[in-house]
Amino acid sequence: MLFANDPRIVALEAELTRVRLEFEKALDSIPEAKLHRAPEGRWSPSQLVWHLAKVERGVARMIERLDGTLPATATVPPGPSMAKVVTLLDHVPFTDRSRKLEAPEAIRPPAEIDLVAERARLADGRAQLFGAIRAAGPRLSLMRHDHPFFGSFDGWQWVLMIARHEERHLLQLHEVVAQTA
Numbered sequence: 001m002l003f004a005n006d007p008r009i010v011a012l013e014a015e016l017t018r019v020r021l022e023f024e025k026a027l028d029s030i031p032e033a034k035l036h037r038a039p040e041g042r043w044s045p046s047q048l049v050w051h052l053a054k055v056e057r058g059v060a061r062m063i064e065r066l067d068g069t070l071p072a073t074a075t076v077p078p079g080p081s082m083a084k085v086v087t088l089l090d091h092v093p094f095t096d097r098s099r100k101l102e103a104p105e106a107i108r109p110p111a112e113i114d115l116v117a118e119r120a121r122l123a124d125g126r127a128q129l130f131g132a133i134r135a136a137g138p139r140l141s142l143m144r145h146d147h148p149f150f151g152s153f154d155g156w157q158w159v160l161m162i163a164r165h166e167e168r169h170l171l172q173l174h175e176v177v178a179q180t181a
Helices: 007-028 045-069 115-142 155-179
Strands: 144-147 151-154
Touching: 007 045, 007 115, 007 155, 045 115, 045 155, 115 151, 115 155, 144 155, 151 155
Parallel strands: none
Antiparallel strands: 144 151
């Protein structure tokens, strides 16, 4: 059963799309000469795209895996209300750029990036995530997994985390471009 019409899924997809469009617009405005460059110790715009694709695809796979472990007869709690689904992480400082968060090794980008391929991976990851959440629907309430910095999230929060994570890196993208000669 697909839950593409669940208003909470629709709201999350709209929020993810809003943030992605902002990121893509910012990325498209960067001069070619700056796409693969960054100040020492920072990620380039192309590396940010690699990282975002890696994280999003990982979360999509996690949701698929967790959904597959849920018993068919599991009692599903009501989950967040429509009014709150896009505010579930408002208390988490994702966009606080004053705090440096060191990405785990597995999601740190390599030095050389094929930006065209990574943008395609980013789009594929979004399609995979949308497929996973449409398949899981209300069962997102039953999913739990720890975030490396912010504690345990349910499935709804993990989906929203992708948007907030991308917003954080959109801010970083602006910083890197401004600091790159």
